[in-house]
Structures are given as C-alpha cells and as structure tokens.
Amino acid sequence: MINGSRHHRRWVAEKLGPDVAEKELEFTRRVLSLDAKHYHAWSHRQWALLALGGWENELDYCHELLEADVFNNSAWNQRHYVITRSPSLGGLKAMRESEVSYTTDAILANPGNESSWRYLKALYKDDAESWVGDPSVSSVCLRVLSRTDCFHGHALSTLLDLLCDGLRPTSEHRDSVKALANEEADNNLASLVCTVLGRVDPIRANYWAWRKSKITVAV
Numbered sequence: 001m002i003n004g005s006r007h008h009r010r011w012v013a014e015k016l017g018p019d020v021a022e023k024e025l026e027f028t029r030r031v032l033s034l035d036a037k038h039y040h041a042w043s044h045r046q047w048a049l050l051a052l053g054g055w056e057n058e059l060d061y062c063h064e065l066l067e068a069d070v071f072n073n074s075a076w077n078q079r080h081y082v083i084t085r086s087p088s089l090g091g092l093k094a095m096r097e098s099e100v101s102y103t104t105d106a107i108l109a110n111p112g113n114e115s116s117w118r119y120l121k122a123l124y125k126d127d128a129e130s131w132v133g134d135p136s137v138s139s140v141c142l143r144v145l146s147r148t149d150c151f152h153g154h155a156l157s158t159l160l161d162l163l164c165d166g167l168r169p170t171s172e173h174r175d176s177v178k179a180l181a182n183e184e185a186d187n188n189l190a191s192l193v194c195t196v197l198g199r200v201d202p203i204r205a206n207y208w209a210w211r212k213s214k215i216t217v218a219v
Contacts (some may be wrong), residue, residue: 021052112151
C-alpha cells in the first residue's frame with residue numbers, strides 16, 4: 001500500500017460513501033494479518049474509521065491483535081486511538097478505569113513489555129493529578145518490583161516518573177526499591193531509583209545519570 005495507491009483508495013472510498021467502511025476495515029485487516037506493524041495500513045485504518053465509521057468492533061479487534069502479540073506497539077497505539085476518538089465510548093476518562101485494569105493485567109503477565117507501560121501512562125495524558133493519585137499505578141509497580149523472575153526497569157522508570165510528578169512515597173515504596181539496591185540506600189528515593197536503573201538498564205545508564213542530576217530540582 002504505497003502512498004499513491006493509498007491516496008487513490010481514499011478518494012474512491014469517499015466517493016462511494018459510508019457503506020464502504022466495512023470493506024475498507026476488512027481490507028486493512030487482511031494487510032495487517034500479513035504484517036501487523038504495517039505503518040500505512042494502520043494510517044489508512046485510522047482514516048477509514050474517522051471518515052467512514054465502523055468503530056463498533058474496533059476495540060475487540062485491538063484486543064485480538066494484542067492477544068496474538070502483546071508486544072505489538074502499533075496495536076497498543078490503535079487501542080489508544082479508539083478509546084480517545086470513538087464517538088460511542090465516551091472518551092478517555094470514561095474508559096480509564098477499565099483500560100487501567102486491562103493494561104495492568106497485561107503488565108503483570110509481561111513486565112518487560114515497554115509498550116504496555118507506555119500505554120498505562122498515556123491513559124493519564126494531561127491529568128497528572130489522576131496519574132499520581134491512582135493507587136492502581138503505583139500498585140502495579142510494587143507488584144512487579146516484588147518479583148524475582150522479571151525485568152524491573154519499566155516498573156522502576158514508572159515509579160521514578162510518579163515520584164518526579166509528586167507522589168509521596170510510602171514505606172512500601174522505599175522498601176521495594178531498597179531491596180533491589182546493592183549500595184547504601186540514598187535518602188532521596190527518586191535518586192536511589194535512578195541508581196538502581198543505571199544498573200538494571202545499563203544501555204541507558206547515561207540517561208539515568210542525567211535524570212538523577214535533575215532530581216534535586218524536580219523532586
């Protein structure tokens with residue numbers, strides 16, 4: 001689906017009217033069955049939904065794709081697109097509780113999947129108060145950090161963002177991070193999180209060192 005043919009297809013679909021919506025969605029479904037991360041197919045599908053309709057089964061379709069591959073970042077992005085744009089779902093705030101539950105289940109099943117962690121934060125876009133105040137977020141961090149069988153980087157990174165955005169840490173937060181620290185515990189929990197991240201996520205060690213250097217201002 002190269003650019004020229006994609007634009008021609010849109011022109012034809014617009015001329016045919018809303019009855020073609022189901023055909024366009026089925027067309028992109030077939031393309032995505034061959035390449036679930038096909039950028040132009042996702043772009044065309046989003047256009048079709050906005051221009052032609054057919055939102056009714058889109059959330060189920062996203063779930064189907066994530067059941068097949070929970071690491072499919074494009075499917076997570078499409079899910080966010082649906083809950084924020086579908087005229088029948090009521091918007092992000094109306095969907096937040098059920099989506100948080102869906103996402104935390106996905107996180108607990110695969111704690112190393114960065115896409116689901118990113119999606120979780122996106123559910124609180126432009127609403128820092130709810131992001132920090134929703135116990136579901138810090139709770140999933142704690143549940144992951146208490147495990148010994150998984151990568152802790154994304155949970156630590158999320159906890160760091162919460163702390164920098166104003167979360168007041170509890171003793172449980174402190175204990176969960178101290179349990180992962182080999183060095184003497186830092187009095188500043190966010191600083192300690194950065195230190196641990198530098199070790200568990202060495203590829204981005206310089207980034208975590210930079211984050212740590214900013215903490216005295218941010219926290």
